[in-house]
Amino acid sequence: MLRFTKDFNCCKTVSCKNFGVSGSESYIQKSERLGYLSTECKLCGSNPPWINNELVKQVLEEKLEKQFAQKVVGCKKCSPYFLITNTPKSKRHGFTSAGTQRKKCCQCDTVFTLPDFKNSAALKVVLDSLLSKKEIKTAIKESGLSARLYYFYLNKLALIFSNFSRINEEKLLTREYLGMHSEGRLLELSHQRGLYALFSAEIDSGYILLQTHNLTKHLFADEFIYHEKENTLAANIKSYDLEEVLLARYQQNLKRNHFEQLIVGDLKPIVKCNAIYPDKVAYIHFQLLKAFTGKVGTYDHFIEHESTLRSAALMSSYVSIKSTRANVYFFLPFIGGDESLDGKRLGWWNDIWFSNRVGAFCPITCKLKSHPTFTLNKGDAIENFYQYLDKSINKNINSMQVIDNILEIYRALYNYCTPIKGQTAACLLGLSDRTYQPEQLFDKALQQITAE
Ligand SMILES: [Zn+2]
Ligand SMILES: [Zn+2]
Known part of the structure; x- marks a missing residue:
């Protein structure tokens, strides 16, 4: 466990x-x-x-439930979470009085009912409204559904896509090697609202594995709730000189009160939830990422060049780092880079940097003497997903529940329906054999989870 x-x-x-x-x-x-x-x-x-351990614990539990526990397949008693516990086999066990398939868990004999997503037409109407980027109010009006039903189907749609994604991702757990790449982004919404989110992708395919944002239903003491005006996000200066870009980032870090003081400017609150500081999101996100690395042979983690992410990524992997099962690197995507940095020491900490055609790398946990051959191929995966979200999301959303639902729906649509240079991330990762249109993906997902 x-x-x-x-x-x-x-x-x-x-x-x-x-x-x-x-x-x-x-x-x-x-x-x-x-x-x-x-x-x-x-x-x-x-x-x-x-770090406020109690705050991290509470929000971590909330995100764990949302990300991995919303199972509508398999025996929930034996396996409450995707990826973390194996789902035991089950066999058919008659039908409910309403004609829905029941199954019996082969491990604990619990009888459970398979999901029955009646009214797939309504679910498709909701999917279409998201794809056409409609205002929620207009979408509700045009769908002919009541507001309550619209949100009910939106929630169901997110469940279908997230369950489909997680079932497929379980195939990654037995891999000999897993490489991951993580970066944070500010997702701006209208009326100066917004959220800070961390994203992790698999390095060869660019498949988005996990996203965690800074909204929570919990209430904490005021000092732990995000209200800031300043912005300390390290930004890349415009330059063709990679070394200059890196040095400027170190300079921006030195201006902070402390190195983990990551704040993202003035953000107006989103209704009925609270925002926490980005550094806590990092600690939470990287703990959740353990769901993917717990059983793989070895893994590498390439993280954004950001001190906050460094500490949080190390805290999720220190046991594996000590046993040389894992390594953590800073990575700065830089299109058009070359091998000009070959073990050069840069910045306040004299970090050792290397570069190649996708960007610059700095080993944080291992001592590399010569130019390494890195396997990270999709250095722009997170930027691509961020751009996709930024153009797909209707910016007037003002509800954490809706944000959670649409982020999971868009993650599936991006991974399975959006080819980058001819192939989707899911195809490149071996989780899919074709590019789906959104409605086809919906049909496929529904068919897969009702057959499980
Ligand atoms: Zn069971
Ligand atoms: Zn020490």
């Missing part, structure tokens, strides 16, 4: 004896030496910012 990290207040220096060690006697907890709350490690002198 997958274990999530409970205590994030520890040393994040890979070479330090305290790396990933919880409650070491050589820590000064909640130190204020540098003007912000930190966990001071007396062994290496680092001061990683203090």
